[in-house]
Amino acid sequence: MNPLNSWRLAAAACLSLAGAAPAMAALVCNATATPVQMVYFENDPNPTTGAWSVTINCTRGPADPTTSAYTLRADDGFNPGAGSTNQAVNGTGAANQMAYDLFRTSPGTGVWGYTNATDFAGTINFATALTASVTHVFYSRIAAGLNKNAKIFTDTVTMRLRYDNGPGNVDVFPTFPVTINNQSVCLLSTPPGNIVFNYTSFQTVPATTSTAYAVRCTTGEPYTMALDATTGSLLNLNYSLALSNPGGQTGTGFPQNFTINGTIAAGQSGTCAAGVCTSAPQQRTLTVSY
Known part of the structure; x- marks a missing residue:
């Protein structure tokens, strides 16, 4: 046997074993928000508010890190209004557009928007598990006394979830629906x-x-x-x-x-029995x- 050929076969076998080493799995996350469903009464002197939740669910491989930072933001919906206000619509014209806003802290405080300053931010912590989740409460608010048609107004809000899923990070863009039922009053x-x-x-x-x-x-x-x-x-x-x-x-x-x-x-x-009479x-x- 030619000694040179034996060496080449051994080298080829070593290269084949190196290529079969297991690859690191990627961290995968997504976000799901509860639908925002509000009922509006124009005779209510107070703003109409609601509390909702959004949950980030993640999975990892055994070789992946046990923590990952994340940010979650929300855009102004399909029908942004003046001053970056969200709007639910049902037709054209001002009477068929109903403005609303989303908040992180409480109704009217801590806008949830599409900038670094208005993100939900935190860290997913798996510990020893392969799955982990975190839930945030967010709030909706409609100003009192809007002059709108009695209709059901709708909108769709798009979120952007950013997390550390390794090289070539890809953001996730889940959505949730908004429905406002403006009651006849x-x-x-x-x-x-x-x-x-x-x-x-x-x-x-x-x-x-x-x-x-x-x-x-x-x-x-x-x-x-x-x-x-x-x-x-x-x-x-x-x-x-x-x-x-x-x-x-x-x-x-x-x-x-x-x-x-x-x-x-x-x-x-x-x-009248007198000069002046008053009836009940x-x-x-x-x-x-x-």
């Missing part, structure tokens, strides 16, 4: 006051009076108003009541002003339906 922003008649027996002109009130309904919300009765009698004087706007109305998100008008027809005697009041009910 109507309320008496200014309730009606008393209707007071002053009448003299057999006067030749009708006695009239009125009281003002205001209704605030969600933008685009149709509504109607009605009295439980439009006629009655006090001191044997027959009176009538009428709404200034008896037809259907549509909410604007702002107070809309109306009146209840009262009339006692002329020429009535009435009943009657109660009437105004109903707003939407």
